[in-house]
Amino acid sequence: MLTDRQLLILQVIVDDFIRSAQPVGSRSLSKKEGISLSSATIRNEMADLEEMGYIEKTHTSSGRVPSVKGYRYYVDHMLSPQRLTQHDISIIKSIFAEKIVEFEKIIQRSASILSDLTNYTSIVLGPAVSENKLKRIQIIPVNKETAVAIFVTDTGHVEHKMFSLPASVNPGDIEKTVNILNERLNGVPLEELNDKIYKEVAVLLKQHIQNYDSMLHTFAQLLKMPITEKLFFGGKTNMLSQPEFHDIDKIRDLMMMIDQEEWISSIIRNNAKGIHVRIGSENNNKIMDECSLITATYSVGEEKLGTIAILGPTRMEYSRVIGLLQFLSRDLTAVLTKLYQNN
Amino acid sequence: MLTDRQLLILQVIVDDFIRSAQPVGSRSLSKKEGISLSSATIRNEMADLEEMGYIEKTHTSSGRVPSVKGYRYYVDHMLSPQRLTQHDISIIKSIFAEKIVEFEKIIQRSASILSDLTNYTSIVLGPAVSENKLKRIQIIPVNKETAVAIFVTDTGHVEHKMFSLPASVNPGDIEKTVNILNERLNGVPLEELNDKIYKEVAVLLKQHIQNYDSMLHTFAQLLKMPITEKLFFGGKTNMLSQPEFHDIDKIRDLMMMIDQEEWISSIIRNNAKGIHVRIGSENNNKIMDECSLITATYSVGEEKLGTIAILGPTRMEYSRVIGLLQFLSRDLTAVLTKLYQNN
DNA sequence: ATTAGCACTCATGTAAGAGGAGTGCTAACA
DNA sequence: TGTTAGCACTCCTCTTACATGAGTGCTAAT
Numbered sequence: 238m239l240t241d242r243q244l245l246i247l248q249v250i251v252d253d254f255i256r257s258a259q260p261v262g263s264r265s266l267s268k269k270e271g272i273s274l275s276s277a278t279i280r281n282e283m284a285d286l287e288e289m290g291y292i293e294k295t296h297t298s299s300g301r302v303p304s305v306k307g308y309r310y311y312v313d314h315m316l317s318p319q320r321l322t323q324h325d326i327s328i329i330k331s332i333f334a335e336k337i338v339e340f341e342k343i344i345q346r347s348a349s350i351l352s353d354l355t356n357y358t359s360i361v362l363g364p365a366v367s368e369n370k371l372k373r374i375q376i377i378p379v380n381k382e383t384a385v386a387i388f389v390t391d392t393g394h395v396e397h398k399m400f401s402l403p404a405s406v407n408p409g410d411i412e413k414t415v416n417i418l419n420e421r422l423n424g425v426p427l428e429e430l431n432d433k434i435y436k437e438v439a440v441l442l443k444q445h446i447q448n449y450d451s452m453l454h455t456f457a458q459l460l461k462m463p464i465t466e467k468l469f470f471g472g473k474t475n476m477l478s479q480p481e482f483h484d485i486d487k488i489r490d491l492m493m494m495i496d497q498e499e500w501i502s503s504i505i506r507n508n509a510k511g512i513h514v515r516i517g518s519e520n521n522n523k524i525m526d527e528c529s530l531i532t533a534t535y536s537v538g539e540e541k542l543g544t545i546a547i548l549g550p551t552r553m554e555y556s557r558v559i560g561l562l563q564f565l566s567r568d569l570t571a572v573l574t575k576l577y578q579n580n
Numbered sequence: 581m582l583t584d585r586q587l588l589i590l591q592v593i594v595d596d597f598i599r600s601a602q603p604v605g606s607r608s609l610s611k612k613e614g615i616s617l618s619s620a621t622i623r624n625e626m627a628d629l630e631e632m633g634y635i636e637k638t639h640t641s642s643g644r645v646p647s648v649k650g651y652r653y654y655v656d657h658m659l660s661p662q663r664l665t666q667h668d669i670s671i672i673k674s675i676f677a678e679k680i681v682e683f684e685k686i687i688q689r690s691a692s693i694l695s696d697l698t699n700y701t702s703i704v705l706g707p708a709v710s711e712n713k714l715k716r717i718q719i720i721p722v723n724k725e726t727a728v729a730i731f732v733t734d735t736g737h738v739e740h741k742m743f744s745l746p747a748s749v750n751p752g753d754i755e756k757t758v759n760i761l762n763e764r765l766n767g768v769p770l771e772e773l774n775d776k777i778y779k780e781v782a783v784l785l786k787q788h789i790q791n792y793d794s795m796l797h798t799f800a801q802l803l804k805m806p807i808t809e810k811l812f813f814g815g816k817t818n819m820l821s822q823p824e825f826h827d828i829d830k831i832r833d834l835m836m837m838i839d840q841e842e843w844i845s846s847i848i849r850n851n852a853k854g855i856h857v858r859i860g861s862e863n864n865n866k867i868m869d870e871c872s873l874i875t876a877t878y879s880v881g882e883e884k885l886g887t888i889a890i891l892g893p894t895r896m897e898y899s900r901v902i903g904l905l906q907f908l909s910r911d912l913t914a915v916l917t918k919l920y921q922n923n
Numbered sequence: 924a925t926t927a928g929c930a931c932t933c934a935t936g937t938a939a940g941a942g943g944a945g946t947g948c949t950a951a952c953a
Numbered sequence: 954t955g956t957t958a959g960c961a962c963t964c965c966t967c968t969t970a971c972a973t974g975a976g977t978g979c980t981a982a983t
Contacts (some may be wrong), residue, residue, distance in 0.1 A: 379736040618957050924983105935972105
């Protein structure tokens with residue numbers, strides 16, 4: 238266990254390093270107010286903290302830097318979310334200023350504002366559309382061979398897709414089919430559409446439609462489209478200003494990973510409810526060894542709907558970022574709940 | 581005027597510098613095959629070329645580097661578009677492999693493939709939707725207060741927007757209005773919709789609709805939405821691999837400018853038909869002083885529809901990039917023409 | 924238990940010098 | 954008159970050496 242004094246020293250080291258990005262030495266610590274110990278005493282304590290793995294040296298005679306374990310302890314036991322300033326709050330509130338709620342825009346603005354407020358990179362995952370309920374299907378022929386299918390959900394989300402019309406189909410049949418689909422599939426969550434069309438709609442189609450086979454096939458194909466929520470990023474270039482990324486190769490790897498979206502996506506989509514912090518090597522990704530990722534979810538009711546996240550250096554302002562994420566996730570939850578309950 | 585020998589030397593300097601990124605010295609030039617001159621002679625010629633402004637030194641005793649004027653001459657008079665390899669061609673063709681033409685996807689894939697083939701950053705501007713003709717308007721109520729308006733064009737493009745329903749409107753009136761709009765506005769280019777609604781539709785609405793005023797206002801508002809084509813980027817991180825951008829500050833400025841989209845957008849949207857090359861300071865933008873931008877348009881018939889572009893260092897493989905852009909812009913034109921004439 | 928003192932380590936910055944690639948100029952040559 | 958060899962000079966780059974300073978660990982005194 239750590240003594241009170243060790244806790245104090247660890248805390249000051251982390252705080253100081255987060256601020257300055259410079260390894261913290263015993264002498265500079267001893268001169269801090271709130272600490273009335275000689276540098277020698279601090280050196281002894283630091284040696285102990287190092288032995289326990291909370292801090293590290295960058296070379297034999299350098300000051301100390303928090304280790305992953307150190308940051309972890311700091312985040313788990315010493316940190317309280319920063320209270321936001323009035324200024325921060327008003328900026329976040331401005332996200333929701335416009336009256337008509339176009340959700341994608343809110344998400345996008347959230348990402349951009351979050352990165353502005355933190356100077357890190359922000360990532361926002363839109364609300365799970367696949368759980369939205371179908372409101373209306375519309376088929377609009379574009380020319381003889383192709384048509385556009387449009388799906389509108391109860392939250393006002395619109396998906397659309399072009400497709401080839403089955404050969405020799407007659408317009409009346411399409412209309413009939415669409416009517417049947419709307420009647421039967423109204424209120425069904427998007428992810429269950431494909432199921433339902435076989436179980437409930439197929440029979441009806443068979444009764445009313447000539448070109449039953451190709452029609453069913455076409456629509457089943459349409460409904461099979463995977464609905465993956467888009468990721469929105471903000472401040473991708475902010476990382477370039479961090480002193481730990483002076484090395485262009487590191488930056489390149491990192492930026493390529495971000496642009497790839499693959500790794501980020503897998504993390505962001507599969508995280509559990511609440512706020513989570515992944516520090517450095519905890520990310521299980523070489524490229525992320527010097528980065529931390531903080532994720533927060535937003536929900537409606539009990540159900541997690543989407544995620545907002547901040548990616549920054551391990552030397553990140555955890556307190557501030559967690560404070561901001563907490564606040565924004567609550568606001569998003571509130572807005573969404575209102576939107577979803579309005580139906 | 582430049583003598584043949586000066587032309588030769590200029591060409592070799594540009595080619596060599598594009599390949600190696602190293603200033604070219606007289607001695608290494610004299611050893612090139614195809615050149616049987618002593619280094620002293622070449623030094624004399626180089627001095628002349630420098631005096632005329634085609635090449636520069638980085639310091640008093642360095643080799644020569646092409647100036648903007650030098651690149652300009654090279655591009656205008658010495659360059660023929662590279663013939664593509666079979667491999668290049670098949671990769672470009674793969675963009676159009678999928679049968680059903682979802683245009684946004686084609687654009688996106690074009691950007692990504694273009695950046696892969698060149699290792700530079702690619703920028704693609706989608707076809708001008710504002711000239712597409714309206715095929716169908718659809719209004720779908722989401723809840724009591726809001727509805728989604730959906731616009732489908734003759735090319736299968738879909739725009740949608742949420743809006744507040746006017747207070748105390750009755751459903752029948754909305755339906756009637758939509759019918760009138762569809763009847764009257766079918767085939768009208770999107771950019772002219774706002775005009776037409778006042779000139780032709782307003783009168784009809786007045787006759788048939790109770791809530792004439794608020795209805796007209798609502799729809800006019802909807803149709804006023806600015807339809808700006810999206811920009812798609814590919815290989816934003818490729819710049820990080822260019823040796824001229826070893827400096828992190830330069831890279832940051834450049835990346836921020838790209839992410840901003842403002843400057844790029846203004847250039848890309850306003851360029852004339854055909855292929856254009858902007859070299860270094862010709863871009864009138866400090867940040868772009870060491871970059872070149874090559875743009876190409878694609879069209880249907882005589883009309884320019886969109887733009888594809890490559891952003892790279894001034895030391896860019898002009899010949900290859902122009903070859904690729906030419907080829908791709910022709911292919912895009914072909915596909916689009918087919919798509920647009922199918923109606 | 925705390926601290927003063929000291930020897931030691933290592934990153935950083937500066938200065939000096941060697942090496943090398945390149946230039947401009949001059950004079951000789953064809 | 955155009956071409957080339959030769960040479961002095963410039964300036965970048967790399968290495969080495971050295972001084973400085975921040976920081977450490979350890980020991981002994983308080």
